[in-house]
Amino acid sequence: MRSNNSVNPLAMGTFHGEAIYAAGERWQILLSVINQLEPRDKAIVLLRAQSYPLEHIAEAFDLSRESVRQIEIRAYALLREYLCHMGVDSLSDLV
Numbered sequence: 001m002r003s004n005n006s007v008n009p010l011a012m013g014t015f016h017g018e019a020i021y022a023a024g025e026r027w028q029i030l031l032s033v034i035n036q037l038e039p040r041d042k043a044i045v046l047l048r049a050q051s052y053p054l055e056h057i058a059e060a061f062d063l064s065r066e067s068v069r070q071i072e073i074r075a076y077a078l079l080r081e082y083l084c085h086m087g088v089d090s091l092s093d094l095v
Contacts, residue, residue, distance in 0.1 A: 033082045041075040048072055 034042055040061065047057050054065040061068070083089075 029083075029086065029088065033079055033086070036082050037075055037078060041071055041078075044068060044071050045075045045079075 034045065037045065044057055044061070048054075054068050057063075058065045058068045063071075
């Protein structure tokens, strides 16, 4: 069920000095923004980020696939809003 494709950029050995600090700082910002979400929404976003299928998430939360999709869309909209208030243009600036 879970994908083994998750990558920890700090474990890849390609970051040095200031780049390690910058990567850590970006992850801290991203985590602080994600932690603003409701627990269910946060779990759904994190599971979808790990490529879990809608069907599996819907079953786990006793929701329809469409409900999971809508929650994901609303959560990303909130994340963009939080990032905007922090002066970050998009999620892609952090990853």
